[in-house]
Amino acid sequence: xxxxxxxxxxxxxxxxxxxxxxxxxxxxxxxxxxxxxxxxxxxxxxxxxxxxxxxxxxxxxxxxxxxxxxxxxxxxxxxxxxxxxxxxxxxxxxxxxxxxxxxxxxxxxxxxxxxxxxxxxxxxxxxxxxxxxxxxxxxxxxxxxxxxxxxxxxxxxxxxxxxxxxxxxxxxxxxxxxxxxxxxxxxxxxxxxxxxxxxxxxxxxxxxxxxxxxxxxxxxxxxxxxxxxxxxxxxxxxxxxxxxxxxxxxxxxxxxxxxxxxxxxxxxxxxxxxxxxxxxxxxxxxxxxxxxxxxxxxxxxxxxxxxxxxxxxxxxxxxxxxxxxxxxxxxxxxxxxxxxxxxxxxxxxxxxxxxxxxxxxxxxxxxxxxxxxxxxxxxxxxxxxxxxxxxxxxxxxxxxxxxxxxxxxxxxxxxxxxxxxxxxxxxxxxxxxxxxxxxxxxxxxxxxxxxxxxxxxxxxxxx
Ligand SMILES: Cc1cc2nc3c(=O)[nH]c(=O)nc-3n(C[C@H](O)[C@H](O)[C@H](O)COP(=O)(O)OP(=O)(O)OC[C@H]3O[C@@H](n4cnc5c(N)ncnc54)[C@H](O)[C@@H]3O)c2cc1C
Numbered sequence: 166x167x168x169x170x171x172x173x174x175x176x177x178x179x180x181x182x183x184x185x186x187x188x189x190x191x192x193x194x195x196x197x198x199x200x201x202x203x204x205x206x207x208x209x210x211x212x213x214x215x216x217x218x219x220x221x222x223x224x225x226x227x228x229x230x231x232x233x234x235x236x237x238x239x240x241x242x243x244x245x246x247x248x249x250x251x252x253x254x255x256x257x258x259x260x261x262x263x264x265x266x267x268x269x270x271x272x273x274x275x276x277x278x279x280x281x282x283x284x285x286x287x288x289x290x291x292x293x294x295x296x297x298x299x300x301x302x303x304x305x306x307x308x309x310x311x312x313x314x315x316x317x318x319x320x321x322x323x324x325x326x327x328x329x330x331x332x333x334x335x336x337x338x339x340x341x342x343x344x345x346x347x348x349x350x351x352x353x354x355x356x357x358x359x360x361x362x363x364x365x366x367x368x369x370x371x372x373x374x375x376x377x378x379x380x381x382x383x384x385x386x387x388x389x390x391x392x393x394x395x396x397x398x399x400x401x402x403x404x405x406x407x408x409x410x411x412x413x414x415x416x417x418x419x420x421x422x423x424x425x426x427x428x429x430x431x432x433x434x435x436x437x438x439x440x441x442x443x444x445x446x447x448x449x450x451x452x453x454x455x456x457x458x459x460x461x462x463x464x465x466x467x468x469x470x471x472x473x474x475x476x477x478x479x480x481x482x483x484x485x486x487x488x489x490x491x492x493x494x495x496x497x498x499x500x501x502x503x504x505x506x507x508x509x510x511x512x513x514x515x516x517x518x519x520x521x522x523x524x525x526x527x528x529x530x531x532x533x534x535x536x537x538x539x540x541x542x543x544x545x546x547x548x549x550x551x552x553x554x555x556x557x558x559x560x561x562x563x564x565x566x567x568x569x570x571x572x573x574x575x576x577x578x579x580x581x582x583x584x585x586x587x588x589x590x591x592x593x594x595x596x597x598x599x600x601x602x603x604x605x606x607x608x609x610x611x612x613x614x615x616x617x618x619x620x621x622x623x624x625x626x627x628x
Pocket of ligand 1: 309314360
């Protein structure tokens, strides 16, 4: 169901909100409705640009009273493009970016439109950080509500493991605080259950001493070294300390002067490593990966944590067409490595990438049912992310992505990270929640029985 932007509902929204309410044709409407994945662009009936919890409450009340479809935009980086929906009311939180750090308690409270770049900027002023995504333009909100994996997660846990509390506008318009001590069942559901239970207006995180410089960087190898490189990588990660996070990416080699021309544009294996500890120990821990064969480039060095967090920003720009397919793997046997190496070259689409993301460490020491995020026993996340500019390439590149994903299925454990689901994967929502799905469905019945918050990877209320 969609609503007409000309009717009295727009006036009610404009009367009730402090922030602007934009309809098609208004200045700023197109910028406000834009989400990261251009393939899934939609035209909401109206965009409510909220300035705080009061605006969010007003928008939720009006949506509920008039039975309007409602989407929620934090950082706008959902792979499934769900923060904008055709004919819906978009609750746009993207101007709510304030972050307040308390260096004494090593905590920070951020508004729900903050990106990880906003958050890191404030916390790093105090030499502090919490685990966030590997791209700084990703929203804290959607990322944390689904999980939150990044360079610090093996050492300090997922973003949601570091969430101490949240302020939430519920479907009935009430405003609640959720933590381990207050509304604990809601807090359980927020940590992994996505946007199913309400609109979070602010998040409070535990911080840790990080940086300002960390030993990190990329080690690039030609495809000729890929199979042997992945086997070495698997063996290193099997015994790795929590402080080591090492992604194995496959990317197109960028045309930069530090890399010989002959490799430009070729597919390459790219170890992206971080040691979140003292640099001397890090040098030792990283030695096996750095001394493997003759890399095209070894860019490992002490660098600002905020720079590390922006490593992939340029390579994942807004406005391209993207497609995402993921698995979790419990191990990385030679057969899985061979499947990756056979499929990954050539990599279609100029922005495409494929990567393995080690789990374990602090992520794996949490019980799978302690939060709504269940994938604590997986050894690796595996993600195929294809990106290209032109719609006429959609079919070819999406077919390639699906075929590769299917070829990896025999090596996967059946689970999937909810934040990596595509728009065509609603059938996998139960796999994303595994043993926690039934509890989430009961919570949904308690907090949102009419499924007002359904423009997400939806958990339907049990009836
Ligand atoms: C380039 C790129 C890199 C990424 N890298 C990582 C990574 O390293 N690690 C990782 O874990 N994930 C990563 N992700 C996935 C990312 O965590 C998810 O796409 C996440 O949903 C993005 O959050 P957002 O707020 O930017 O998105 P949005 O599109 O704004 O929100 C996504 C969904 O979350 C819900 N939501 C958002 N804000 C709120 C709120 N305040 N209250 C209630 N519900 C809300 C809504 O259902 C919304 O549809 C990456 C994504 C991209 C595009």
